[in-house]
Amino acid sequence: MEKMITLRPTNLIHKNMKEKFYIVQENEHNSLVSKAYQQRGFTEAESNDAARFCSFASTHGVRTHNALKAIHLDELFGSGNDGCAPGAEIEIIEKNFEASEIWNCNKKLGQSVAYQAIERCIELADKYGIGQVSVDNAFHYLWGGGYVLDAANRGYIAYTNCTAGLAEVVPFMGKHPTLGTNPHSWGFPTADSIGFPIVIDWATSVVAMGKVQQLKREGQPLPENAAVDENGNPTTDPEKAAYLVPFGAHKGYGMALINEILASFIGGSLPTLRSREISEGEKRTPSFYFQVIHPDAVSSGAFACGRNQQENVRAVIEDIKGHGNENIFLPGQDFAEAATRTKEAGGLLFSAAEIAEFNDLAKQINADPWDIEALPNFDK
Numbered sequence: 001m002e003k004m005i006t007l008r009p010t011n012l013i014h015k016n017m018k019e020k021f022y023i024v025q026e027n028e029h030n031s032l033v034s035k036a037y038q039q040r041g042f043t044e045a046e047s048n049d050a051a052r053f054c055s056f057a058s059t060h061g062v063r064t065h066n067a068l069k070a071i072h073l074d075e076l077f078g079s080g081n082d083g084c085a086p087g088a089e090i091e092i093i094e095k096n097f098e099a100s101e102i103w104n105c106n107k108k109l110g111q112s113v114a115y116q117a118i119e120r121c122i123e124l125a126d127k128y129g130i131g132q133v134s135v136d137n138a139f140h141y142l143w144g145g146g147y148v149l150d151a152a153n154r155g156y157i158a159y160t161n162c163t164a165g166l167a168e169v170v171p172f173m174g175k176h177p178t179l180g181t182n183p184h185s186w187g188f189p190t191a192d193s194i195g196f197p198i199v200i201d202w203a204t205s206v207v208a209m210g211k212v213q214q215l216k217r218e219g220q221p222l223p224e225n226a227a228v229d230e231n232g233n234p235t236t237d238p239e240k241a242a243y244l245v246p247f248g249a250h251k252g253y254g255m256a257l258i259n260e261i262l263a264s265f266i267g268g269s270l271p272t273l274r275s276r277e278i279s280e281g282e283k284r285t286p287s288f289y290f291q292v293i294h295p296d297a298v299s300s301g302a303f304a305c306g307r308n309q310q311e312n313v314r315a316v317i318e319d320i321k322g323h324g325n326e327n328i329f330l331p332g333q334d335f336a337e338a339a340t341r342t343k344e345a346g347g348l349l350f351s352a353a354e355i356a357e358f359n360d361l362a363k364q365i366n367a368d369p370w371d372i373e374a375l376p377n378f379d380k
Contacts, residue, residue, distance in 0.1 A: 020357055022097040022375040026055050027209070032358065032367055033067045039365050040079045041086035042109060057143050058348045061338025064210030065143035067318035068146045068357050070111075072213070073140050073163075077275040083285070084109055084139040090116065092320045099128040102266070103135045105284060112142035114160070121292035122156060129297030135272050135288035136267040140165045145201030147290070148187030149335065152197035157293040158187045163263045163286040169205045169272040172253035173231060177243045178271050180286070181205045182259035189295060189330075193314035196336035204256035205244035212238045241280045262288035290334065345378040 030051035037047035078084035079153035095102055101120060107114045119131040124131020141147070145158045151158035164180025172178055181203040189199040198232035206226035215222060216238035227241035228234055235241055246252030260271055269283035278284045295309060303312040321328055342349060350358070352372065359369040 008194055015290070017347045019351055021349040022357075022372060023378055024300070024350055024358075024370060024375065025346050025347045028060075028102075028370070029058070029067070029348050030055055031072075032362060034362055036067075036071055037074075040074060040080070042079070043087050044088065046109045047116055051144060052054045052108060052148060053115070054157070055112040056351070057347065059339055060146070060335040061341075061349075062143050062145070063354070064208055065146075068354060068361075069210045069213065070142055070359060071167065073142075078109075080141055083165070083275055086273050087250055087281075091133060099124050099131050099321060101133045103133060104137050104253045105135050105139075107137055107139050110288075114141040114147050114290070116145075117288065117290045118151055118158065118160075118292065121158070121290050122151060123293045125156060125292040125297070130291070130293050132289070132291045133304070134266045137283070137285045138162070138288050140286065141288060143201070144183050144185035145187070145199050145335070146265075148185045148201070149197055149199050149332070150187075151292055152187035152199065152268075155189045155295065156187075157189065157292045157295060157298070160185050160289060161259045161262065162288045163259050163268055163271070163274070165286055168273045168378055169245065169246060169256060170228065170232075171256075172250045179204075179246075179253070179256045179260065179272070180271060181208050181244060182256040183208070184255060184259070188313075190313055190317070190332075192310045194317055194330070197332050198330060199332035199335055201331070202247075204246055204250075204252045204259070205250070206243065206247045209244065212241050212244075217357070218351065222303060262289055278366050280283045304335050341378070349378060 018338045033051035033054050034047040037050045042050070050070060053071050058066045064072045074080060074084060079086055084108040084111070089104040090108060090113065091104040091106060093102045093104060103117070113135060117135060120133050121131040141162060142161060148158035148210060149161055164182055167180055168177050169179040169181055170177050173311045181195065183201065183203045184202040186199070190196070200209060207222065212222065214225065221236040222238055222241060225234060226245060228243050228245065229240045230242040246256060260268070266289070267286040269285055273282055273284045274286060276284060299309050303309065307315060317330070354371050355370055355375070362369045
């Protein structure tokens, strides 16, 4: 009973691509991923955080930052390369600012740190209207949009950025990669107004390296002007892509620079040293920044025509979508659509290539593989 499903990739690059997807139960996925992390020395709590977040990414169609990406990062730059310390404890550095905290996370697993940081920001926002947590000595937290989406689902405005684990983006007018993909992620609680949270989540390169890895796995080309080979020549071949290019030329470059400069105030390392061999006294870890705002804290209450805050949000969005713009895409719409499909499917959706990689992982950790012939397909 093979059926087909067409997914809209979150960056809309291959929106017309049709592909067969298989349904994997969330508990089976989480069991495999958690076991993989525990075999790498992570605690049960950390491993469950990793599995839960990877499931959340897959639920929302974020194939570039699913469990395969997470395990790949840990092998290359994490516990397999002294970039991440299983079981590490977070140290809160004393400051005199009640709505702000600075953490030394001692290279603790990024997903666990990010979950705790967004929760702390929410606690601070409930008390002070706004809360922020800055994190030093971090390890990659994967999909920043997932943390702000979680907060937006709970009624908060949220933002995060990070410095990427590796400098692989060539700056505007430059020749050598000295920037990370350095994503920015905003989440807005607009579900009451339009049915889903607005989530503006983007790498500052044309594509993230996770997209390169996904397209390589699926045998698909890169978009034009997204990457260069080792000689600096543009390429659409993911096998030849060595470095990435900022989106929008100087604009994406400037957005990537924001993360690096903010991180430098937090305590961040030199970009070209991250995840690499370093001399004594240097650092090679990324930095995170989280901020949560309570909507009431920014409300003037003076909305036109007697509207309340959510009615005003709806009116603004409807105005943007009006005037012949009715069919425009809203950021976060793709995540909401993917979550709806996941719910209808009754499980997480993976391609045959992804199933094969999960089975390679299962073999490595002596877990039972997924029988692709027995997995149901979903048609929607």
